[in-house]
Amino acid sequence: MLVQFTRWFWGSVRFRIEGSAERFFNHCARCGIVLWGMQAGETPGAWIRAGQYSQLLGCARSAHCRLRVEEKRGLPFRTYWLRRRKGLVTGAVLGAVILTILSQQVWCVQAQGLESITQEELQAACREIGLVPGAWRSSVDPLQAEQQLMLRFPHVTWLTVNTQGSAVYIELSEGVEKPDMDTWKQPGNVKAAASGQIVRLEVYAGTPVVNVGDAVTADQLLISGVMEDPYGNVSLRHASGRVIASTVREFSAQIPMTETIEEPSGQIISRRSASFFDLRLPLTLTEEPGEGWEKESVRTVLRANGVELPVSWLEETWREVSVRERLLTPEEALEAARAEVERQKSALKGLTVLNGKESISQENGVLYYTLHAQCEEDIAVETEILVNSPN
Incomplete structure (x- = not known):
């Protein structure tokens, strides 16, 4: 089997002898030329390795014989046509070398289980530890990458980094962030965040120091963290609770009667580029426009069998916008002012507006809006007891 493969690899030539075959074979034996499949009779001939066929010409002249090639076999004759296409051979060799090099690199990093963590945040963390497309696979340590990513995202319950071929897969599970238990260990009081009259106390x-119906002022003590048992022993605790009070709030907003709006002018510029790993290849000669343009981009990543390849196509669409001033109607300005007041009310904890009175005025192109509201809200705010304070 090995002999047959060697003959096929180097190529073999079957030739016919015209003249005295015995004399020719004797000359070949004296010269140490190896032949096989020798035949005598009416059609004498033999097989020889293709590279040694030229050595037979001297033996044929000495034996007064002529040689005729009858058959050629083996790899050199199968690939002979490639000798006239050197560019094709060079390209195939370079392609094999490039493919071998690329197979040793990371092509993509894919993540599963993201909830509060965004894809951009995870990619930024991976870039910091060198886990990016184009990195050498030999430099990727999954265990070390797991530890580094866990340090960057402490609220992740578990995280694994696996390599499969040229792809890196990150799987994680986000847990509920643990509360700060040290806060509950510190002794503290509950004070009033605003003035009002208490309507409910939880x-x-x-130890509560106020009752339902009492009027309190801002920063007044509501629930004390100082506890005293029946024997007169005093201990410090972290006080907590809800204190619902009737309060008076004033919300205000100032809305200019003119607004700046942007409208598309209709002029559009398209730019395209291709990316290979971190190398960006522009496919258009259009330069990026300056200010006064809005950009929309769509990136298409090539995939094979569900795996992202390090090749992507980016298409950018730039639209020119023109800026102009528009005069608001009183109704539009009032609606914007009320929306701003609603945002202010939503920022307050547990606020309920029972009734309110609006005050509206317009001066120097500005709408002034004020809401005087009767509210119910939780005015309890926890504060720390400074045990070591000199006071």
Whole structure:
């Protein structure tokens, strides 16, 4: 089997002898030329390795014989046509070399299980630790990458990094962030965040120092963290609770009667580029426009069998916008002012507006809006007891 493969690899030539075959074979034996499949009779001939056929010409002249090639076999004759296409051979060799090099690199990094963590945040963390497309696979340590990513995202319950071929897969599960237990260990009071009259009192821990119906001022003590048992022993605790009070709030907003709007002018510029790993190849000669343009981009990543390849296509669409001033109607300005006041009310904890009175005025191109509201809200705010304070 090995002999046959060697003959096929180097190529073999079957030739016919015209003249005295015995004399020719004797000359070949003296010269140490190896032949096989020798035949005598009416059509004498033999097989020889293709590279040694030229050595037979001297033996044929000495034996007064002529040689005729009858058959050619083997790899050199199968690939003979490639000798006239050197560019094709060079390209195939370079392609094999490039493919071998690329197979040793990371082509893509894919993540599963993202919830509060965005894809951009995870990609930024991967770039910091060198886990990016184009990195050498030999430099990727999955265990070390897991530890580094866990340090960057402490609220992740578990995280694994696996390599499969030229792809890196990150799987993670996000957990609920643990509360700060140290806060509950610190002794503290509950004070009033605003002035008002208490309508409901819910004490979870501590000693209440006010009652329902009492009027309180801002920063007044509501629930004390100082606890005293029946024997007169005093201890400090972290007070907590809800104190619902009737309060008076004033919300205001100032809305200019003119607004700046942007409108498309209709002029559009398209730019295209291709990316190979971190190398960006522009496919258009159009330069990026300056200010006054809005950009929309769509990136298409090539995939094979569900795996992202390090090749992507980016198409950018730039639209020119013109800026102009528009005069608001009183109704539009009032609606914007009310929306701003609603945002202010939503920022307050547990606020309920019972009734309110609006005040509207317009001066120097500005709408002034004020809402005087009767509210109910949780005015409890926890504060720390400074045990070591000199006061």
